[in-house]
Amino acid sequence: MRLRHPDGSVVHLSYCTNVHPAEDLPGIRRQLSGVAxxxxxxxxADRLGVGLWLPQPAAAGLLARPSDLAALREHLTVLGLEVVTLNGFPYRGFHDEVVKYHVYQPDWADAERLRYTLGLAEILAALLPDDVTEGTISTLPLAWRTGWTADKAAAVMANLDAVAAGLRALSRRTGKVIRLGFEPEPGCLIETTPQAGALLGDVDHDYLGLCLDACHMAVGFEEPGAGAGTGLPIVKLQASCALEAPPGAQRALAAFDEPKFLHQTRSAGGFTDDLGEALAGGLPADESWRVHFHVPLHADPPAPLTTSAPYLGGLLRTLLGGPAPLTRHVEVETYTWAVLPDAPPDLAAGIAAELDWMRGRLASLGLKEH
Known part of the structure; x- marks a missing residue:
């Protein structure tokens, strides 16, 4: 969906298709025709924005067969869908039985991450609507925090220089500007937006910037305005909510301790890589916990648990409530519907309810559907 900011600029609202388990082009087309x-x-809505997740095999196939890419663009148009952003974080296998730490591979020290991302940029430039000249891609925050060496740091910086050069060349060739947003996440090399500012301060800011994930920022107990103070452009917001437990009520989180995704957990006094570690005594029970478990934006979990929806509201006011938007791409990214303790039977209805909730929050900031 497109919304008009009070300053006259267009803000794009979409939902991220990494919620769907499709790993190949036929499966992706079926999810678009069905759920989206x-x-x-x-x-x-006349048009619905979808933030496509294209696993590496599907992306490689589209690049190898331009006719398939043209057909995908036509398929999107017929369905009333449009793509201005891609999720380039998961490389493949995001709905394997166990994902956990695998989602961070390959990282930005690996040339394959560079090839994959530049390929996504080529695809996005071809999929952008005719009246849109700017697209965005979100990606991982360089690497998981362990195993970091000087050689790895040098390889990362070389690949960042190369991806910026590739995006600049793509812009000259196609007239489309594709920008890459690095997404701080607890436990990774870049955990917070201040760390992003420190590690990415010297990159090409015309093409490289931040993707702010509201769930990740809430788990990090960051101030909602932290992302705006880094000096980095905010190319994209991923609208998401973390799970919260008040002091003494953490056993209620046991229902969310599932085996597929990593659920980093933080309190004022500590951090664990996964929720199970926290429940086993890794965090103090007399403090509030926030959990990296993307829960639906519009719905409260069973009491006494809550979500970071108020935090998301504050972040929206920071980024979109001022005289000009600090980002123009907003993507609802709740990829965990299938692993919720009470997974809803109607995924499309759940996603629609989230987008309607988001549409209402943006309207309260003065944005109007366009």
Whole structure:
């Protein structure tokens, strides 16, 4: 969906398709025809934005067969869908039985991450609507924090220089500006937005910047305005909510301790890589916990648990409530519907409810559907 900011600029709202387990092009097309098209109908929207996740095999196939890429663009148009952003964080296998730490591979020290990302940029430049000249791609915050060496740091910086040069060349060739947003995440090399400012301060800011994930920032107990003070452009916001437990009520989180995804957990006094470690005594029980478990934006979990929806509201006010938007791409990214303790039977209805919730929050900031 497109919304008009009070300053006249267009803000794009989409939902991220990494919620779908499709790993190949036929599966992706089926999810678009099924779930995404139904979400658009439920919202009564003329156009629905989708933040495509293209696993590496699917992306490679589209690059190898331009006719398939042209057909995907036509398929999106027929369904009333549009793509201005891609999620380039998971490389492949995001819905394997166990994902956990695998999601951070390959990292930005690996030339394959560079090739994959530049390939996504080529695809996005071809998929952008005719009246849109700027697209965005979100990516991992360089690497998981362990195993960091001087050689790895040098390889990362070389690849960042190369991806910026590739995006600049793509812009000259196509007239489309594709920008890459690094997404701080607890436990990674870049955990917080201040760390991003320190590690990415010398990169090409015309093409490289930040993707702010509201869940990650909440788990890090960051101030909502922290991302705006780094000196880095905020190319994209991922609208997401973390799970919260008040002091003494953490046993209620046991229902969310599932085996597929990594659920980093933090309190004022500590951090664990996963929720199970925290529940086993890794964090003090007399403090509030925040958990990296993307929960639906519009719905409260069973009491006494809550979510970081108020934090997301503050971040939206920071980024979009001022005289000009600090980002123009907003992507709802709740990829955990299938692993919720009470997974809803109707995924499309759930996604539509989230987008409607987000549409209402943006309207309260003065944005109007366009």
């Amino acid at each position: 098209a139904r979400v658009r109908a439920l919202l009564g």
